[in-house]
Amino acid sequence: xxxxxxxxxxxxxxxxxxxxxxxxxxxxxxxxxxxxxxxxxxxxxxxxxxxxxxxxxxxxxxxxxxxxxxxxxxxxxxxxxxxxxxxxxxxxxxxxxxxxxxxxxxxxxxxxxxxxxxxxxxxxxxxxxxxxxxxxxxxxxxxxxxxxxxxxxxxxxxxxxxxxxxxxxxxxxxxxxxxxxxxx
Amino acid sequence: xxxxxxxxxxxxxxxxxxxxxxxxxxxxxxxxxxxxxxxxxxxxxxxxxxxxxxxxxxxxxxxxxxxxxxxxxxxxxxxxxxxxxxxxxxxxxxxxxxxxxxxxxxxxxxxxxxxxxxxxxxxxxxxxxxxxxxxxxxxxxxxxxxxxxxxxxxxxxxxxxxxxxxxx
Numbered sequence: 144x145x146x147x148x149x150x151x152x153x154x155x156x157x158x159x160x161x162x163x164x165x166x167x168x169x170x171x172x173x174x175x176x177x178x179x180x181x182x183x184x185x186x187x188x189x190x191x192x193x194x195x196x197x198x199x200x201x202x203x204x205x206x207x208x209x210x211x212x213x214x215x216x217x218x219x220x221x222x223x224x225x226x227x228x229x230x231x232x233x234x235x236x237x238x239x240x241x242x243x244x245x246x247x248x249x250x251x252x253x254x255x256x257x258x259x260x261x262x263x264x265x266x267x268x269x270x271x272x273x274x275x276x277x278x279x280x281x282x283x284x285x286x287x288x289x290x291x292x293x294x295x296x297x298x299x300x301x302x303x304x305x306x307x308x309x310x311x312x313x314x315x316x317x318x319x320x321x322x323x324x325x326x327x
Numbered sequence: 328x329x330x331x332x333x334x335x336x337x338x339x340x341x342x343x344x345x346x347x348x349x350x351x352x353x354x355x356x357x358x359x360x361x362x363x364x365x366x367x368x369x370x371x372x373x374x375x376x377x378x379x380x381x382x383x384x385x386x387x388x389x390x391x392x393x394x395x396x397x398x399x400x401x402x403x404x405x406x407x408x409x410x411x412x413x414x415x416x417x418x419x420x421x422x423x424x425x426x427x428x429x430x431x432x433x434x435x436x437x438x439x440x441x442x443x444x445x446x447x448x449x450x451x452x453x454x455x456x457x458x459x460x461x462x463x464x465x466x467x468x469x470x471x472x473x474x475x476x477x478x479x480x481x482x483x484x485x486x487x488x489x490x491x492x493x494x495x
Contacts, residue, residue: 169393172392172396173389173393176385176389176392176393180383180385180388180389181380181383182380183383184379184382185377185379185380185383188375188376188379188380189375189376194382197379197382197383198382198383198388201388202388202395205388206392206395209396210399265371265374268371269374269375269378272371272372272375276372287372288376290339291342291368291369291372291373292343292372292375292376294339294340294343319368322368323361323368326368326371327364
């Protein structure tokens, strides 16, 4: 049975959208993608996905998520669950690429500012950060990104990356310490 | 008194614009180089993420994801129909091959097993059957007609006909 469009507004919770999709409402899937696509793209990009692969990886993340939706019982937040899928997808991609970890950041991806000096500083900072992220162990990098870019708490990060909140906190602090050194 | 840990714990949510510094936290941040360095790292990561997000087109992602999910459903439906068809065919095979009590040419043969297609033998009495068996067991040539003449009994003209026949 299809759920009417009016039943899947932007204010509907993720679990309700998942239930609606399971009941056959395609619009619920659309809303879930709309809600999380940018976050997934942000995470994949900073975690090392190539520019040309980014769209494909975001799509593949959602395809895998919807195919495996029966496995999501709602214990973890949908965002955490989808980040776990994105992380695994990226891991597979790295494995296929035999150790390629990060791609060069393109100038077009760097921040644009009205003030040329500020632009230069920001661009340089972003370049250093990108390089620094590439030098971190995978778990440290992903914990850092989920916290710094997604604002996730340690419990959600632990759910995403199959670790514990305490370990996630330690990884985050190690990552920040290393990145601070590289950017100073 | 605000310490570094309480400030750094909140840096991500403030950098993402989900919350704001309290006056006390802002004062600590302004006077603490370590917290400022961490703020710079997290804020740069946020900017980097925003740049990356600009490369993702949610509408395009949506249309491709939905199209593939529809294709998945079509494939699953086709696979389901195929499985049902195979199951039905197997059920039909099993059903037609089951033992039956109805008399019929195939079923009768299967149930009775081998028998000679010489129904008339059944109607013979034992004496007649014994004679048939004796005939079958007799050596070849033993059944030759008793009135067949020996070569020595033939006349000259008959012998010549036989020889011509043998010579072709």
